Amino acid sequence: MEFSAVKYISECYIKPKYEVEESEQPYHLSPFDLIFLSVHYNQKGLLFAKPNQETFNIHKLLQNLKDSLAETLVHFYPLAGQFDTTINEDQHRCLVYVDCKKGPGARFIHAKLDVTVSDITTPSHVPKVVKSFFDHQNGGEVVNHDGHSWPLLSIQVTELIDGIFIGCSMNHVLVDGTSFWHFWNIWSQIQQAINGDEQISVSRPPIHEE
Structure with a gap:
């Protein structure tokens, strides 16, 4: 089944709330983290x-997601920065690290596609158009090292006819599968609190000291 192209509506950047x-x-x-740069x-x-x-x-949904993301980034503040590299030629050393103040913040994209949820879930194989529900495609050329100039975190909210797809692209140098879903869970908890469904209680914030 052929689908039309995703239409990009707006884009902004989100910094930690405070x-x-x-x-x-x-x-x-760590040296193990740097293995994933490529x-x-x-x-x-x-x-x-x-x-x-x-x-x-x-x-209203988009504004709530932006507000809750800004609060979530208080706990995951490195994701709002970008990579930087320091080269010491005398010591023959190259140091890659996160400058938490560098760059505009996490990218937040609003997009739209005129398809239904069943158009996505019914086929036996995931439709190719789902790839466009995520930022950082660029022909598949973007790798973690590009976090020197690209956001380390991008959220794309794609509005469907009867649904919403929230795609999250996160730099793999900083985040593995477990911490990826930890981020999702904390963001979800804060989002629900903004909606009035529960009180904010970040039960297990990430540990940044190694």
Whole structure:
């Protein structure tokens, strides 16, 4: 089945809701982390049905997601920065680290595609168009090392006819599978609190000291 191209509506960048003292210092990476500089970003997404077609407000959802993401980044502040490299020619040393203040922040994209949830879930194979639900495609050429100029975290919210797909692209140098879903869970908890469904209680924030 052929699908039309995803239409990109808007783009902005999200910083932590308030200043984090620790973000003033470089976030150093371990030798094991640096192994992943040449591989691609970690990408996963969640597909939701619209709760109520008549009362659903995409603009309210987007604003709530931006607000909750800004609060989530207080706990995951390195994801709002970019990589930087220091070269010491005298010591023949090259140091790659995260400058938590570098760059505009995490990218947040709003896109739209006129297909239904069943168009995505019914085929026996994942439709190729799903790849466009994520940022950092660029012909598949973007790798983790590009975090020197690309955001370390990108969120793309793609509005479907009867659903919402939230695609998350996260630099694999910083995040493995376990910490990826830890980020999702904390963001979800904060988002639910903004919606009034529960109180904010970040039960297990990430540990940044190695």
